[in-house]
Amino acid sequence: MDIESQNSPQFFSWDSLPEQLKSILPLRHSYLIKNFNVLSPFQTTENFEIPQFELDAFVDIDDKEKAREWFLSFESKSKTTMPESRRYEIKGKKVLFREKRHCIHSKLVKEKQGNRELKRPQSSRLRNTNCAATIHLRLELCNIELSHPLEVNLRFTHNHVVNSAESLSFRRVNGEIRGKFLELFKDGHSPASAMYDYEDALYLSATDEQELLVLLADRATDPDYDYIAKLFHKYREMALGDRNGTSMFKRLEEVVNDYNNSGHGKAILQEYDSRTGKAFILCVVTNLMNRVHERVLQSGELCYMDASASFEPLNTSITLLYTSCMVGALPLGLFITSDESEITLEKA
Structure with a gap:
């Protein structure tokens, strides 16, 4: 289903969105779609077909904080991680909010890191797949009085399986999950016992086996032990200071x-x-x-x-x-x- 409107964007409530957009766009919002162009799917070496499309739309958001919340919801729903490509200097005269982001599997991540030494050079996990997916968010002052001020330009052109265990293992840990581990540390847990306690709760919260597999594979909801141990050391330094201090x-x-x-x-x-x-x-x-x-x-x-x-x-x-x-x-x-x-x- 392609949508292209030369005169005016078409209005869509979330329920009326095409299925491809429903699977990634946050709930409780309506959208004015200017362009929705379905591209040929990408074929991986394992013969998986990755849906690809381009979207130019406006969202019913008129505040920069809500725009950030919308993006975080987009990351969570689409199971993607998209760091900033560049940071714009916002003076607030014409533009209130602007961010351009790229997929974490883009080569831009490697270029920004430079020649940083790899932690596990023998690992078969591959993050840099030269993924070309991007998203551009822009909230202009001149559009603030309109019903859908936030402009979204999305190029959903991933060249990897977005919800595979390998891709999910690179996601950033959710802030709410980070807070849960800090609470466990306050209750006296060590990194290992906190991880076991948290994963026990995940097992109990999952409605079926498929949901459990996704929860355990997704680093956003189930952090790896290295992250938990580092978070514990930061918490201990913050709460207790230096040893013998x-x-x-x-x-x-x-x-x-x-x-x-x-x-x-x-x-x-x-x-x-x-x-x-x-x-x-x-x-x-x-x-x-x-x-x-x-x-x-x-x-x-x-x-x-x-x-x-x-x-x-x-x-x-x-x-x-x-x-x-x-x-x-x-x-x-x-x-x-x-x-x-x-x-x-x-x-x-």
Whole structure:
């Protein structure tokens, strides 16, 4: 179905759009289509046919923020990622918003990156396919009073399967998904446990197997572990600061106070200070440990120690104190220290 109007654009609600446009254009908008030209499909080496077309249209959007939201919805619905080709200087006198973007599989991405070293040179995944797909958005002040001010020039001429697992693996992580991982980190998750928890939720949210496969393949909805780990490190630096820094101990002090107020037990903290030679010590006695002290008589006479280390980057030592009785070993206390010297253990 080709649409070409020399006199005036044709009005389309989303429901009345051609099927090819319905699959990529955001909902809850109407469109004035000036030109819709269906091109010959592109044939891949695997004999897949990729639909191609050109679209010149106007959208019922009169605000630059809404224009950005429309574009993000377009990326999400079309399963494409289109970074900016060039940035225009907007003074706001004639043009309120203007962006020209290209497919992430375009050679322009490689040209902008220059001779940057590849992270995985042996990988068979190919991002640069010389894709020619582009989109140009323009919102002019002279059109702002019209019903459909935002001009869209789309060249949907991809030379790769847009929704293949390989193409989807290059997409940018959705901002909402990024926020979900930050919330998981705040709840105490590590990168690995956050990923497992999030993917469990994906499995439960999918309505069928096909939807689940797309969700898991799409990096926008299911980030790779490298991204999650880097996001965690950024979050930790932002929330805790440097290791052994003031921010980290302030946060730990808050956790200790919350634990003491929770009624689950008692904890006491000594901050690490390399200048004064003060060791880091964190002692914890849970309610169970308290009951062992009160009710097991030999806890005051018989005590065993079990120390372990190398659990995390700071290499703190974790020492468990316990006693024995007829049922086996029972815990008496736990302390975490920055070293295992005699002075530190005595103070703990």
